[in-house]
Amino acid sequence: EPAPSDSERSFIAFDPLGVVLACMPWNFPYWQVFRCIAPALAAGNCVVLKHANNVTRCGIRIAEALREAGVPDGVFTMLVLRSDDVARVIADPRIAAVSLTGSTGAGASVASAAGQHIKKCVLELGGSDAFIVLEDADVAEAARVGVASRFLNAGQSCINAKRFIVVESVADAFENAFIDRVRQIRVGQPTDPETTMGPLARADLRDNIERQLRESVTRGARLRFGGERPGGRGFFLTPAVLTECDISMAAFTEETFGPLAAIARVRDEDEAVQLANHSEFGLGGNIWTRDRDRGIALAHRLETGGVFINGMTHSDPRLPFGGVRGSGYGRELHRFGIHEFVDIKTVWLPPQS
Template sequence: MQSVNPYTESIVEEYDEHDEEDVEAALSRAAETFEEWRATSLTERRGLLTDAADVLREREEKYAELMTEEMGKPITEARSEVQKCAWVCDYYAEHAAEHLQEKTVQGPEDAETYVRYDPLGPILAVMPWNFPLWQVFRFAAPHLTSGNVGLLKHASNVPGCAKAIEEVFRDAGYPEGVFQSLLVGSDLVEEIIEDDRVRAVTLTGSGPAGRSVAEQAGKNLKKSVLELGGSDPHIVLDDAPIAEAAETGARARTINSGQSCIAAKRFIVHDAVYDEFVDRFVSEMEALQMGDPKDEDTDVGPQAREDLMEELHEQVEDSVEMGAEVRLGGEPEDGEGYFYPPTVLTDVPRDSPAGCEELFGPVASVFRVESEAEAVELANDSQYGLGGSVWTTNLERGKGVAARVESGAVFVNELTKSDPRLPFGGVKDSGYGRELGVEGIHEFVNRKTVFVQHGVGDE
């Protein structure tokens, strides 16, 4: 298994893949460890999570550079990602006891009734390359702390990050087997899900991968959580603060070099402010600096793989053939590295790739609408429903629009982002289930009802 630097196109490192014998050993270790780990006090688990946060902070630069080398993330964003991983560890170390506390439910007067939260067992996490640390830690922090054990099948282009995450938990003092990275291809995922020792599965990734995992989990009657793609609307109403909407919109479209499920992708702009917004937005996108991801001043790095860059360009070309106008960018950069420039498309046909597919790179699709109602209709005219944002100077109006947008999250006058304190996930083809917050930690526990009848056999 190789990791290839998308900036230099050179091999970073090669790793030996795990074979079926290695996977069997890992599954056995996970099942054995779970019986001990579930009996470990919550206080001890929380303390270990605090230690994991300390390891992350101590090694921030090391892990940030690793991400930048393996998938091209700009170094300033990579550092922020490590910091966010430490934050999610801090959050659950502080709040897990509250979130997992037995909940008393009013029942008969002569009985004690409550709900307790018990761990399920080994959980398989199938994770993507675009946020190679964060998307694993937002799974691991709550679910290891609730008493489960984790098995990570990471994306094949970030094996170094997979090993680094395993290293964090080991060096924080977690028992061997609580968290294991499996360096395997996708061909072994079905077999792992089918194994009786695996009790649940979570995936962050593409729609096809999500459907495959959901099918296998459903066939084996196992709980699953899916966070899939998105084509988030960035709605600019006629009373929007245009300068802020354009500036934040450019950042929202190009975070992680545009490779984010919750990036703003469809810019839906009221006719009354359309021209002003487009001019400002194009200027903001044009001002972004593209280059060496290890350079502190770089805003947009390379795409993570050459095939992904080529697929993105095909979507742009097909959209232009169908009538979209290129206002900025639109062609891969010549030379070394998998660079695709910040790109703005206007007059985008709704049935073009830029109108109805997810463009996983720094390409913005801009639409003109005549009314608020049309803006909401277009925002919802998508197979996806992950996030979205609304821009207006009238906050009550913004909340009203947010209520009508069909997605797992809507932000008013801010870009869509995840936060350990808030539930995160989507609807429609963007998946199901929630991560983060109290809702997230409850996804992989047995919410067990306990009914204790009083007066029977009492002396």
């Protein structure tokens, strides 16, 4: 890339770092891997994948697909190992950088291990995305998208809408429309074509959602729907909706990694922004308003890595993806995702005599 300076010629080179360790989670076992490794490979690096142990076969299929596509031997490697062994891999001098998608605790552990060896680290961690509905919003559409975003993958996504913050004047209409749509969700086996929401992945995830629900109700939240264990084999939980929530409640201050929606009411947009930013996380956010300029102005006030106005938060290869604060640092996708795994090198040549 040309870079004018006091020389006859200067430019910026983007050289690969070497081998990137990718530590990936189970909840989107294909997309999240490709979202990480595609920019790293495009930059000329090699990748070592440590996938979540409960989706090992997905990692094997990715390796097979890359080999069938013509990726040379050694450019992509998959390791099957325990999470406890990741620090030892990071310490290996052949590893130049590491990217992790996972929990905040896992991110802190990986960042610490990488920091001991001064190695580049990209972290995409948890989220507690706010979904702000202003008084001039299309309430019906906001409710439709809000339900889709909250209960996608049974609520097991870092960018699910989790905290619904609604201006008082439209709160009744939003809550009623939201609950009406939640009632239409059919919980069942993923192999059943009639199913619209499957089980949680593990028993402890369900237990934690139930704890957050109980503690929030104890503090004054109102359970409007769901939160029950239906019959059948699997870690099922009916989608739950809490209203009258506030910052004293676990459902509003912790990441809710499961099918639990927490709705709070506010007076105006200033209180909405204040409540949205009252979180250890900063991954994404939603704003619903018919005034696009108002939405853009509010987007600058949210302390997040991304804001979607009148639409569902999602990752798109054409846009950078990542968070701030407890949601991590660095970016995936877009050119910024490629630049995370290169040596941005200045090359300067003096004027010729």
